[in-house]
Amino acid sequence: xxxxxxxxxxxxxxxxxxxxxxxxxxxxxxxxxxxxxxxxxxxxxxxxxxxxxxxxxxxxxxxxxxxxxxxxxxxxxxxxxxxxxxxxxxxxxxxxxxxxxxxxxxxxxxxxxxxxxxxxxxxxxxxxxxxxxxxxxxxxxxxxxxxxxxxxxxxxxxxxxxxxxxxxxxxxxxxxxxxxxxxxxxxxxxxxxxxxxxxxxxxxxxxxxxxxxxxxxxxxxxxxxxxxxxxxxxxxxxxxxxxxxxxxxxxxxxxxxxxxxxxxxxxxxxxxxxxxxxxxxxxxxxxxxxxxxxxxxxxxxxxxxxxxxxxxxxxxxxxxxxxxxxxxxxxxxxxxxxxxxxxxxxxxxxxxxxxxxxxxxxxxxxxxxxxxxxxxxxxxxxxxxxxxxxxxxxxxxxxxxxxxxxxxxxxxxxxxxxxxxxxxxxxxxxxxxxxxxxxxxxxxxxxxxxxxxxxxxxxxxxxxxxxxxxxxxxxxxxxxxxxxxxxxxxxxxxxxxxxxxxxxxxxxxxxxxxxxxxxxxxxxxxxxxxxxxxxxxxxxxxxxxxxxxxxxxxxxxxxxxxxxxxxxxxxxxxxxxxxxxxxxxxxxxxxxxxxxxxxxxxxxxxxxxxxxxxxxxxxxxxxxxxxxxxxxxxxxxxxxxxxxxxxxxxxxxxxxxxxxxxxxxxxxxxxxxxxxxxxxxxxxxxxxxxxxxxxxxxxxxxxxxxxxxxxxxxxxxxxxxxxxxxxxxxxx
Amino acid sequence: xxxxxxxxxxxxxxxxxxxxxxxxxxxxxxxxxxxxxxxxxxxxxxxxxxxxxxxxxxxxxxxxxxxxxxxxxxxxxxxxxxxxxxxxxxxxxxxxxxxxxxxxxxxxxxxxxxxxxxxxxxxxxxxxxxxxxxxxxxxxxxxxxxxxxxxxxxxxxxxxxxxxxxxxxxxxxxxxxxxxxxxxxxxxxxxxxxxxx
Numbered sequence: 001x002x003x004x005x006x007x008x009x010x011x012x013x014x015x016x017x018x019x020x021x022x023x024x025x026x027x028x029x030x031x032x033x034x035x036x037x038x039x040x041x042x043x044x045x046x047x048x049x050x051x052x053x054x055x056x057x058x059x060x061x062x063x064x065x066x067x068x069x070x071x072x073x074x075x076x077x078x079x080x081x082x083x084x085x086x087x088x089x090x091x092x093x094x095x096x097x098x099x100x101x102x103x104x105x106x107x108x109x110x111x112x113x114x115x116x117x118x119x120x121x122x123x124x125x126x127x128x129x130x131x132x133x134x135x136x137x138x139x140x141x142x143x144x145x146x147x148x149x150x151x152x153x154x155x156x157x158x159x160x161x162x163x164x165x166x167x168x169x170x171x172x173x174x175x176x177x178x179x180x181x182x183x184x185x186x187x188x189x190x191x192x193x194x195x196x197x198x199x200x201x202x203x204x205x206x207x208x209x210x211x212x213x214x215x216x217x218x219x220x221x222x223x224x225x226x227x228x229x230x231x232x233x234x235x236x237x238x239x240x241x242x243x244x245x246x247x248x249x250x251x252x253x254x255x256x257x258x259x260x261x262x263x264x265x266x267x268x269x270x271x272x273x274x275x276x277x278x279x280x281x282x283x284x285x286x287x288x289x290x291x292x293x294x295x296x297x298x299x300x301x302x303x304x305x306x307x308x309x310x311x312x313x314x315x316x317x318x319x320x321x322x323x324x325x326x327x328x329x330x331x332x333x334x335x336x337x338x339x340x341x342x343x344x345x346x347x348x349x350x351x352x353x354x355x356x357x358x359x360x361x362x363x364x365x366x367x368x369x370x371x372x373x374x375x376x377x378x379x380x381x382x383x384x385x386x387x388x389x390x391x392x393x394x395x396x397x398x399x400x401x402x403x404x405x406x407x408x409x410x411x412x413x414x415x416x417x418x419x420x421x422x423x424x425x426x427x428x429x430x431x432x433x434x435x436x437x438x439x440x441x442x443x444x445x446x447x448x449x450x451x452x453x454x455x456x457x458x459x460x461x462x463x464x465x466x467x468x469x470x471x472x473x474x475x476x477x478x479x480x481x482x483x484x485x486x487x488x489x490x491x492x493x494x495x496x497x498x499x500x501x502x503x504x505x506x507x508x509x510x511x512x513x514x515x516x517x518x519x520x521x522x523x524x525x526x527x528x529x530x531x532x533x534x535x536x537x538x539x540x541x542x543x544x545x546x547x548x549x550x551x552x553x554x555x556x557x558x559x560x561x562x563x564x565x566x567x568x569x570x571x572x573x574x575x576x577x578x579x580x581x582x583x584x585x586x587x588x589x590x591x592x593x594x595x596x597x598x599x600x601x602x603x604x605x606x607x608x609x610x611x612x613x614x615x616x617x618x619x620x621x622x623x624x625x626x627x628x629x630x631x632x633x634x635x636x637x638x639x640x641x642x643x644x645x646x647x648x649x650x651x652x653x654x655x656x657x658x659x660x661x662x663x664x665x666x667x668x669x670x671x672x673x674x675x676x677x678x679x680x681x682x683x684x685x686x687x688x689x690x691x692x693x694x695x696x697x698x699x700x701x702x703x704x705x706x707x708x709x710x711x712x713x714x715x716x717x718x719x720x721x722x723x724x725x726x727x728x729x730x731x732x
Numbered sequence: 733x734x735x736x737x738x739x740x741x742x743x744x745x746x747x748x749x750x751x752x753x754x755x756x757x758x759x760x761x762x763x764x765x766x767x768x769x770x771x772x773x774x775x776x777x778x779x780x781x782x783x784x785x786x787x788x789x790x791x792x793x794x795x796x797x798x799x800x801x802x803x804x805x806x807x808x809x810x811x812x813x814x815x816x817x818x819x820x821x822x823x824x825x826x827x828x829x830x831x832x833x834x835x836x837x838x839x840x841x842x843x844x845x846x847x848x849x850x851x852x853x854x855x856x857x858x859x860x861x862x863x864x865x866x867x868x869x870x871x872x873x874x875x876x877x878x879x880x881x882x883x884x885x886x887x888x889x890x891x892x893x894x895x896x897x898x899x900x901x902x903x904x905x906x907x908x909x910x911x912x913x914x915x916x917x918x919x920x921x922x923x924x925x926x927x928x929x
Contacts, residue, residue: 147818151849152759238762328741412818414849416903417758422911434911550911731815 029355032299036265043365046490047522058516068112070518076437081180083109084482091174099145100235106178108261114251115182122160123540127169147412152237157413158431170528190260191278192339196316199337204308207292239308246329255318260311268302276363281342288336372497399722408723428555429470440547442476449536450577454591460502461509467543469620472603475552475610476545483520488527488534498537512596556619558637561695564674567648568688569666573657580660594664602665605684614673621666627659643692644702655703747779752789755796767852768798789833790897797899808857814882820849824876832895833927844916846902853901855883
């Protein structure tokens with residue numbers, strides 16, 4: 001009774017369902033296949049009913065969620081592909097290898113569509129590095145892992161975000177997003193549609209590393225998780241580079257029907273999914289699979305998650321051409337099976353079938369209906385002690401790891417390789433890359449767990465709103481989104497409630513913004529068994545936008561003396577969940593409000609101003625509020641500014657709220673065409689006002705009762721040196 | 733700039749068909765052992781050696797520079813950056829030698845701006861080598877204002893005696909379009925055309 005004896009995460013209902021559906025007792029190998037394929041990680045059995053409410057259709061969408069990557073059309077026969085992956089559990093036990101192989105996985109997803117990976121982004125979340133050496137160690141090694149792998153395969157890491165919060169102390173989150181570029185007529189889908197085609201396994205050989213990775217990712221981390229290091233794969237970026245080039249050449253040569261990344265669940269998952277999608281069957285022969293170590297059992301072979309492996313479906317008759325291309329790149333390839341019309345995955349050893357399961361059964365785990373219950377909201381912490389020294393607060397915020405410049409991180413990433421990166425890290429609110437048809441793609445990834453903790457619905461929608469504002473600020477029209485929902489154990493009804501609400505928040509705003517979701521991922525079990533502490537709800541949202549013309553590309557640095565500074569959007573007394581309140585130790589309360597319609601109008605109005613050429617610099621106003629936003633623009637531009645915030649659109653609020661409130665739907669921009677800009681915002685019914693001018697060596701802010709003056713050099717030091725001082729204090 | 737260029741495969745390089753060769757950057761063989769060492773032994777290097785010997789322009793950029801050093805077409809060595817980190821950033825450089833195939837279109841002493849992106853780019857040489865490089869004017873460019881990698885005397889690019897073989901850690905191709913941040917790098921390739929005329 002294997003279902004009871006080895007590591008098996010199937011529920012009693014799933015075991016019963018299996019016996020009933022098959023009408024027999026599966027053998028040990030068959031149980032293992034089902035276990036791997038039906039892990040939460042591979043099957044989305046808990047989340048599928050929830051995520052199905054996301055809008056997925058749109059003018060630009062060619063392929064939505066359900067394949068290795070989402071595909072959008074960008075005109076001139078070109079397509080962009082996009083996918084998000086996480087490697088949270090592996091990175092928690094082996095940050096270097098976990099982060100590196102995370103990139104390997106997401107790059108394969110892009111490659112599977114027949115497209116070339118052209119950009120990587122990272123969304124990282126760690127514990128408080130000002131207090132925890134463990135979190136510092138995780139951060140340093142995750143960054144090194146991403147750098148060593150991404151740089152080596154020649155795909156630039158162009159943007160991302162990092163958030164620090166104590167809830168990630170034991171469960172760091174490592175999300176990697178990859179964007180691909182290709183031709184519509186060369187698009188591949190991972191479908192084995194044609195009996196007679198051959199299945200090739202290319203790239204690395206199969207070993208015991210990564211055994212049970214998918215089930216590992218579908219459990220909570222326990223005290224003995226370090227023993228799970230065998231569930232982390234070993235990175236090999238050079239082999240990956242050769243696979244990328246070989247696969248793209250094979251695709252151009254037209255010898256492939258499709259292509260599938262081997263990720264979670266290994267061959268078991270990969271084979272059953274391509275057969276199920278193609279409504280076919282597959283015969284696979286174990287002795288044809290190149291192995292890295294002796295005496296591997298059929299189970300180990302079928303569920304191993306060894307890295308750098310891909311399944312290629314060679315068109316019947318094209319086998320030798322495919323083998324020749326692989327040989328040119330010295331990528332090992334083995335014909336391990338063939339496509340049949342049986343609709344069964346059949347595993348042969350020495351010519352005898354030793355396991356046989358229907359592919360639609362294997363690839364479609366029964367849905368689990370989870371219970372959801374609204375948690376009690378944390379009461380706001382007691383009386384808030386307002387700080388008198390507003391300058392000290394500003395310096396404190398600029399040097400806090402979540403806000404401070406991430407140059408220490410992105411300086412280690414080759415963000416320019418491929419010579420497409422036009423707006424580089426630190427220059428604008430999103431990365432912008434040039435495309436062969438004269439357009440540009442803008443990409444940004446965002447998260448904000450503190451707001452989600454207050455209200456997952458508003459929180460997740462606010463993340464999407466912020467990501468769209470970031471895309472808008474560089475002059476792009478938001479075109480598609482990817483979501484990644486990271487939560488604790490879904491058996492916990494409160495966790496599942498938060499997950500459901502977060503997805504609904506994303507879905508509702510996405511509908512208003514006409515923004516389709518082209519892919520995503522759900523990752524549960526982000527909590528540790530020792531302290532029974534789940535992470536805060538941590539959705540990560542990536543938005544992709546298109547810039548039509550080069551002169552629309554906009555950066556954030558203040559550029560010319562005496563240009564007018566415009567504040568867009570109304571500041572309200574909304575400081576709950578803000579960096580400011582976190583800084584002074586205040587928690588809880590209702591999150592900033594979000595008016596979906598106004599958010600869309602605000603973005604449209606800003607984009608209109610940019611397209612008319614009115615805007616010289618633009619920055620989304622989010623973490624740290626108006627004070628931090630303005631300071632960042634000044635620091636990046638190496639120029640001061642003088643503003644009177646009492647002239648900005650605002651509700652009745654105190655000076656500290658005016659500076660640090662994180663109300664939604666706000667931007668700061670600069671222009672020499674003040675009247676045109678204000679007229680445009682009026683036309684869109686969006687509040688906006690001129691608040692000051694660019695110039696000088698300091699940032700001067702007039703408030704209702706107070707005045708804040710801070711030398712630019714002081715702001716620069718706080719902002720640019722902070723991360724290095726925390727991570728490498730021995731460097732002066 | 734009209735230059736006809738072809739990508740060649742590492743084991744099928746017919747050097748007689750070309751006027752000049754550029755070894756670009758990019759982790760050849762995954763930087764296994766150390767940057768450039770395996771590529772230095774690839775069949776294509778025979779052709780590169782021949783072209784270098786015949787005075788045809790040979791440029792090594794980043795990993796290409798590492799390969800030229802590992803092939804002993806250029807002296808010295810390239811060590812791990814002193815910060816022990818990969819560094820990707822734009823830097824100011826001063827052009828010291830304009831008698832090479834890749835800098836003849838620059839002014840001596842001119843300041844230019846190009847990015848670097850590498851792990852192992854700290855040029856190192858014994859004192860004797862550094863002295864002779866300086867004396868012979870074979871230091872092609874050095875960092876201005878800062879020395880991000882801790883390289884000897886700020887050296888970022890050197891040449892051989894004849895000036896036809898140049899290695900540089902900077903990436904001129906990344907500074908070849910105003911939308912990418914600058915065009916100083918374009919003149920490296922412009923120099924090559926001028927040199928061949």
